[in-house]
Amino acid sequence: MTIEYFEAVLLVLSVSLLAYIASKKLTRRSTPAVEQYCLIYKLKVSNPEASERLNSLILERSRRSKASYTVLLSYKSGDTGALLLICGGRTEVFLESEIFESIVASTLSHVRAEKAGTSTPEAYQLVNRLSSLADSGSRLRPPTLQTSKTTSQYGIVRLGSRIDTPIPIPVYLNREDIEGHIGVFGSTGSGKSTTLRKISLELRRSGFRVIMLDWTGEHASYFSRLGWAVLEPKSIGLPIDTLLASPLSRQVLVDILSGALGLSEPQSFLLARVLEESKPGNLIDLISNIASWPEQSNWDREVKRALYRKIELLKYFSNKYSIPRGDLYIIDLSRIPSVRLRKAYALIFITSMYYKARSGMRSQSTMIVIDEAHNLFLGESSIMEEILSESRKYNLHVLYATQSPSIIQTRIFLNTNTKIIHALRSQKDKQVIQQAMSLEDSKLAILDKLARGEALVQSPTISEPILVKIDAGF
Numbered sequence: 001m002t003i004e005y006f007e008a009v010l011l012v013l014s015v016s017l018l019a020y021i022a023s024k025k026l027t028r029r030s031t032p033a034v035e036q037y038c039l040i041y042k043l044k045v046s047n048p049e050a051s052e053r054l055n056s057l058i059l060e061r062s063r064r065s066k067a068s069y070t071v072l073l074s075y076k077s078g079d080t081g082a083l084l085l086i087c088g089g090r091t092e093v094f095l096e097s098e099i100f101e102s103i104v105a106s107t108l109s110h111v112r113a114e115k116a117g118t119s120t121p122e123a124y125q126l127v128n129r130l131s132s133l134a135d136s137g138s139r140l141r142p143p144t145l146q147t148s149k150t151t152s153q154y155g156i157v158r159l160g161s162r163i164d165t166p167i168p169i170p171v172y173l174n175r176e177d178i179e180g181h182i183g184v185f186g187s188t189g190s191g192k193s194t195t196l197r198k199i200s201l202e203l204r205r206s207g208f209r210v211i212m213l214d215w216t217g218e219h220a221s222y223f224s225r226l227g228w229a230v231l232e233p234k235s236i237g238l239p240i241d242t243l244l245a246s247p248l249s250r251q252v253l254v255d256i257l258s259g260a261l262g263l264s265e266p267q268s269f270l271l272a273r274v275l276e277e278s279k280p281g282n283l284i285d286l287i288s289n290i291a292s293w294p295e296q297s298n299w300d301r302e303v304k305r306a307l308y309r310k311i312e313l314l315k316y317f318s319n320k321y322s323i324p325r326g327d328l329y330i331i332d333l334s335r336i337p338s339v340r341l342r343k344a345y346a347l348i349f350i351t352s353m354y355y356k357a358r359s360g361m362r363s364q365s366t367m368i369v370i371d372e373a374h375n376l377f378l379g380e381s382s383i384m385e386e387i388l389s390e391s392r393k394y395n396l397h398v399l400y401a402t403q404s405p406s407i408i409q410t411r412i413f414l415n416t417n418t419k420i421i422h423a424l425r426s427q428k429d430k431q432v433i434q435q436a437m438s439l440e441d442s443k444l445a446i447l448d449k450l451a452r453g454e455a456l457v458q459s460p461t462i463s464e465p466i467l468v469k470i471d472a473g474f
């Protein structure tokens, strides 16, 4: 418990905090704006754990409050602590100081916060005095301001706040958590779709391209109010041409259509032959090549006609696929009247994005968002398995939600590095989650009791699962 330890903890967190404050345009040596008002606190900290919790509190308040926080370090022998400035409009500062003092008094028994001054010139004189002492090599060390973006310090996606700590500590997912795909699980009504929307918006803010496949249409109405483009599959067309281009992708197309449209073995076999031998370049060619395929027996004729009837359903979509413009859009799958066709469309769309990403046609980080993912993952999962294990190399990532983790294939699970588990009630689903996350029984028992929007979160950077209240105020 040395002074160096306190110093290290406070220094690291204060530097992060200052980066945040820098973005609020409070600079160390500049004269504050006329209306700027500052309160100065002397903080005395008597144990390292308290100093970490104090820093979390300051970070949290500086995000929530309109007032800005600046921490200046001040270490003298026998006296460990920090100087804190809360600045902003006079009313904001007074309000914030009351909140800050009352949280410190009620939750941080090893911290003393004393007001040390209240006026702007006084505060800034102090800042400048500390700066000049630091420059002359004294132990007083105000950290240098950083101008880097705050997100890199804390992560890209702000999920919400921890509910398993005495004070609510903000929780972020960083790039590594996001790029390894995100799975959101939970019983009906537990908050999955809300969490998907929250993460989608945060990703968008961080420059990701976000494409949401909206199975039920509930997200379309929400996001259209925010100005996201809502697209109808019928008019943008089916991106089948990408999959017709190579033997490998043609085989994947056979698998997708066999599963989604319910082709029998002979029908799948015939489809594979037509694709390989006639190499159609687009949907219309494919349909007419099936129609003109030679028939050698009655049996052939029946297989061919049945196949034709099923593939012809794809004519529902416009022949020409027009690549949607823009970097954020919702594809409203609920407009497709048949569930089989909806599934075929979604799988072809995702697979075609994957092949395009593989061929280097897209380098911008893209997130495909899939709600009600069991509709796509059930059955012909092999392409989804491949996408989840390979796509991150090509800057393509998946964020999905499902109420039925027990029907997700193990390989998909293993390749979902970030797991957000809302309330789960089915015993079978809980067992799957327990295995996948190596959860202790005590953590598993919590899953029954979570309220809406609360979740257990585990990710590459959050190795021990933590309890989080997802922030729905967006």
Ligand SMILES: Nc1ncnc2c1ncn2[C@@H]1O[C@H](COP(=O)(O)OP(=O)(O)OP(=O)(O)O)[C@@H](O)[C@H]1O
Residues within 6 Å of the ligand: 186, 187, 188, 189, 190, 191, 192, 193, 194, 195, 403, 452, 453, 454, 469, 470, 471, 472
């Ligand atoms: N983080 C949250 N904070 C507050 N309320 C929430 C939160 N998440 C969800 N809710 C509320 O809970 C209800 C259900 O949310 P949501 O539709 O997201 O759940 P779901 O798991 O997707 O349900 P379903 O299985 O029916 O699709 C909604 O009324 C929503 O406003």
Ligand SMILES: [Mg+2]
Residues within 6 Å of the ligand: 192, 193, 194, 371
């Ligand atoms: Mg939902």
